Amino acid sequence: TEYIATLIIAVLLCVAGIEIIESAVSRIISPSAIYPEWWMIAVIGCTILLKEVTARYAEFLSARIASGTLHADAWHHRVDAISSFMVIVAMIAGRFGYHQADGWVGLGVALFIIWTGIQISKSAIDDLIGKPPSSEEVEDVRGIVQKIDGILGVHDISIHRYGRERFVSIHIEINASETQGRAHDIAEEVETALSQAYNVEPTVHIDPVQPENPMVQKVGSFLDVTWSKDERITNWHDLRVIETEKHNVILFGVNTSASLNQSGTIACCREIEDSLANEFPSYEVEIKISPLYRF
Numbered sequence: 425t426e427y428i429a430t431l432i433i434a435v436l437l438c439v440a441g442i443e444i445i446e447s448a449v450s451r452i453i454s455p456s457a458i459y460p461e462w463w464m465i466a467v468i469g470c471t472i473l474l475k476e477v478t479a480r481y482a483e484f485l486s487a488r489i490a491s492g493t494l495h496a497d498a499w500h501h502r503v504d505a506i507s508s509f510m511v512i513v514a515m516i517a518g519r520f521g522y523h524q525a526d527g528w529v530g531l532g533v534a535l536f537i538i539w540t541g542i543q544i545s546k547s548a549i550d551d552l553i554g555k556p557p558s559s560e561e562v563e564d565v566r567g568i569v570q571k572i573d574g575i576l577g578v579h580d581i582s583i584h585r586y587g588r589e590r591f592v593s594i595h596i597e598i599n600a601s602e603t604q605g606r607a608h609d610i611a612e613e614v615e616t617a618l619s620q621a622y623n624v625e626p627t628v629h630i631d632p633v634q635p636e637n638p639m640v641q642k643v644g645s646f647l648d649v650t651w652s653k654d655e656r657i658t659n660w661h662d663l664r665v666i667e668t669e670k671h672n673v674i675l676f677g678v679n680t681s682a683s684l685n686q687s688g689t690i691a692c693c694r695e696i697e698d699s700l701a702n703e704f705p706s707y708e709v710e711i712k713i714s715p716l717y718r719f
Contacts, residue, residue: 431548433496437503437541441534448530455523465515468508475505496544503540507533557583565592568617574598574610576633579661579679580714592618593627597662600632607632631662639665643674646703647696656684656692665707674700677712689713 482498510529517525562581569578577597584591596614598607611628618626634640640663647660663676678696680689690713697709 427548427551430496431545434541434545438538441538444530444534448527451527452524465512468512472505472508475501499540503537554584568621569614572613577661590624592624595629595631597631597633600634656681672707674707675710677714679714
């Protein structure tokens with residue numbers, strides 16, 4: 425509800441700006457002579473100080489409790505203060521015969537109010553629908569997890585932020601020879617480390633891998649040499665090789681660049697499959713494409 429309230433305030437600011445534009449254009453076209461008394465200007469000056477004090481107090485509270493609504497309310501008061509200041513400018517200009525200044529100043533104030541409303545609304549919408557993580561956030565999470573003993577790889581990092589809430593899910597690779605108890609302990613270490621670092625309850629998925637398998641090593645080396653420099657691929661992970669009497673399969677996942685569309689992603693994976701099929705003709709190849717915004 426807080427973010428909805430922030431969005432409502434932002435919309436009301438934009439509506440107020442549009443109404444001021446209508447009035448300002450009217451005053452530009454048909455200016456009226458105004459000769460305010462100096463005491464009126466002084467009274468408006470006092471209200472500016474009060475409004476700015478109120479704005480700063482609201483901003484202070486906003487920073488203390490991380491409230492977008494209070495931040496929007498602070499700008500509401502500040503816009504009032506700026507508007508009043510521009511009114512003073514127009515009144516002084518009017519006393520010296522520049523009667524159209526009132527309309528032009530009003531137009532400038534209106535545009536500023538609309539701009540402020542748009543900026544606040546963008547922030548509120550981000551808080552409502554979530555926003556993708558920065559590359560720094562992703563690498564911070566990866567770095568924390570990779571320091572834990574027993575972790576062989578980290579992938580499919582997903583970070584979602586909704587206002588002050590943050591949700592993290594992650595896939596970790598561990599040796600398939602580890603016992604179930606050890607695998608559980610490693611996952612708990614990851615959860616504890618991320619919880620302490622980001623105050624979240626992360627979701628951790630375990631992927632067992634076979635780093636000692638000679639075929640896994642061959643396929644991994646081939647992928648490193650052939651595809652590591654392809655800008656369409658951000659990483660490959662969870663490499664496994666299944667060998668049975670009936671068929672042999674190479675399985676792994678890839679993360680592709682966010683700039684790559686669906687058809688481009690499919691084409692890229694087919695190229696990888698074809699290259700592996702040529703290099704290892706007795707093996708089938710299955711590639712899992714990770715969803716967007718998993719890193």
